[in-house]
Amino acid sequence: MDMGNKEPLVSIVAACFNHEKFLEETLDSIAKQSYSNIELIITDDGSRDNSVVLIKEWMARNTIPCTLIANEKNEGICKTFNKGLAKCTGKYFQVIACDDVMLEDKIKSQVAILEKSSEQVAVIYTDAQVIDENSILIHDSFSKYWNFPADAETTLKGLIKQNTIIAPSVLIRRSALVELGGYDEKLSYEDWDIWLRLARKYDFIKLEKPLVKYRHFSTSMSQGSTYRTAIAKDSVQLLEKHRGVSTEIDKLIDEAQRPLITALIENNDATTSVLWKKLKYEKTWYSLYMFSCSLIGIKQKKAHAFKNFFKKAK
Numbered sequence: 001m002d003m004g005n006k007e008p009l010v011s012i013v014a015a016c017f018n019h020e021k022f023l024e025e026t027l028d029s030i031a032k033q034s035y036s037n038i039e040l041i042i043t044d045d046g047s048r049d050n051s052v053v054l055i056k057e058w059m060a061r062n063t064i065p066c067t068l069i070a071n072e073k074n075e076g077i078c079k080t081f082n083k084g085l086a087k088c089t090g091k092y093f094q095v096i097a098c099d100d101v102m103l104e105d106k107i108k109s110q111v112a113i114l115e116k117s118s119e120q121v122a123v124i125y126t127d128a129q130v131i132d133e134n135s136i137l138i139h140d141s142f143s144k145y146w147n148f149p150a151d152a153e154t155t156l157k158g159l160i161k162q163n164t165i166i167a168p169s170v171l172i173r174r175s176a177l178v179e180l181g182g183y184d185e186k187l188s189y190e191d192w193d194i195w196l197r198l199a200r201k202y203d204f205i206k207l208e209k210p211l212v213k214y215r216h217f218s219t220s221m222s223q224g225s226t227y228r229t230a231i232a233k234d235s236v237q238l239l240e241k242h243r244g245v246s247t248e249i250d251k252l253i254d255e256a257q258r259p260l261i262t263a264l265i266e267n268n269d270a271t272t273s274v275l276w277k278k279l280k281y282e283k284t285w286y287s288l289y290m291f292s293c294s295l296i297g298i299k300q301k302k303a304h305a306f307k308n309f310f311k312k313a314k
Contacts (some may be wrong), residue, residue, distance in 0.1 A: 007037040008115065010107050011090030011174060013081060014042045017074070019098035020049040022215065024058055025135065026098045031064045035107040040066045041084045042098075046074035051098075078183040078190050085174075085182050093174035095190075100168040101131070101213035109211060110171040122176035122202035123154075123195070126169040128214040135213075142166050142214050154204035156245065159195050160252045165204075167191040168212045176202055184238070188230040193238045200245070 012030055016023050030040055042059075044052050052070050059066050069083050081095055092111060096102065110124045117124075128142040139145040143152075143164070152164040159165070167190075180197050183190045198204075239253045272294040279287040293303040 007035065008092060008111060009090035010035065010038050010092045010094070010111060010171070011088035012038060012040050012107075013084035013088070013093075013095040014040060014098050015077065015080060015084070015095055016042065016044045016047060016051050016055065016098040017077075018047045018049045018051060020047070020051045020054055021133070022099040023051060023054060025101055026096060027055075027058050027062075029102040029104075030096075031062050032104060033102065033107050034105050035111060038064065038107065039088070039090060040064055041087045042066065042068050043080045043084045044068070044070045045077065045080045046071045076185065076188065078187055079185045081190055082182045082185065085177065088174060090174055092171050093177060094168075094171045096168040096212075099215045101135075101215070102168075103211050103213070106169075106211040107171070109207065109209075113205060113207075114171065114173070117205065119173070120203050121205055122173045122198055123165075123204040124171050124207065125165050125204065126207040126209060126211040128166045128169050128212045129210045131213045131215050133215065135215075138216065141210065154195075154199065154206065156196060156199040156242070157249065157252065159192070159199050160239065160242065160249060160256060163192040163195065165191065165195050166212070166214055168214060169210075172198070173202075187234045187238060189234060192235070193241075196238065196242055200242070 014023075014026060014030060019026070027040075027042070030038065042055055044055060052068075055068060055070075059068065067087055069080070069087065071080060071083075084095070085093070092114065106126075110126075114121065114124055129137060130139040130142050130145050132138050142148075143166075148162070148164045152158060152162065154165065176198060177194070180194070184193050187193055195204075236257055239256055243250050243253060272291070275287070275291040275294050279291045290300065290303055293300075293306075298306075
């Protein structure tokens with residue numbers, strides 16, 4: 001940190017787990033920000049690939065203030081984020097997975113707005129471009145790619161209906177996050193829970209302009225059946241935490257739980273229309289296979305089982 005810098009310090013936690021293929025692109029995008037007063041905390045949650053070695057080599061080549069937290073074993077994203085948060089000293093805070101990418105003016109644009117906003121505004125977020133595993137643009141708007149409503153609310157009521165906030169696009173007042181007690185380590189994922197908890201007290205601002213690149217590809221961990229099942233379970237759990245605010249909120253939670261429980265039982269959370277969209281933009285054999293299975297009524301769980309069976313049989 002430059003003590004003579006009058007810009008408020010921004011703390012960025014870059015989270016790595018088996019991201020050796022992408023992490024340098026992520027870290028370079030942070031180092032190349034047009035905003036100068038940044039501290040970087042890199043966390044590695046027990047990667048089994050060459051990530052830690054590559055991170056240390058990147059740190060040796062770059063002068064940005066940087067700390068590495070390397071877990072010996074996988075501890076989960078929420079616990080790892082809390083370790084990173086504990087090291088942060090900035091006025092503003094954000095996390096980014098080491099497969100996503102920041103555009104050059106991301107931090108500068110968001111800090112300028114937050115500095116002019118009241119303390120009631122704790123979160124500013126943006127749209128995102130969507131890229132594949134080779135950094136090729138799939139879509140210029142994540143919101144349109146996933147058919148988010150144009151008038152999506154970021155109140156507690158709106159966010160219980162649907163999480164429409166793209167995690168790597170967010171910049172938060174760190175004091176608000178510390179006030180919440182950080183991330184809930186009982187959950188397997190962090191973002192929806194944090195938005196709901198912040199929305200109970202604070203306001204959000206959205207910038208329509210994409211300021212990050214969100215990487216989406218069919219073989220990522222978040223697309224796996226085991227992780228999707230954990231998300232469904234935890235989604236029910238985190239919604240329960242927000243009961244009692246009002247009868248309207250309780251009703252919305254009940255309405256939200258039914259499809260989540262159905263997804264948990266069937267492990268079939270992507271509709272045919274969503275799978276068609278994946279095929280249209282990704283154009284992979286995997287997306288064609290999953291879409292074809294959905295057309296003939298094969299659930300995703302069974303489709304994955306077939307795929308794994310034939311893969312082992314080769």
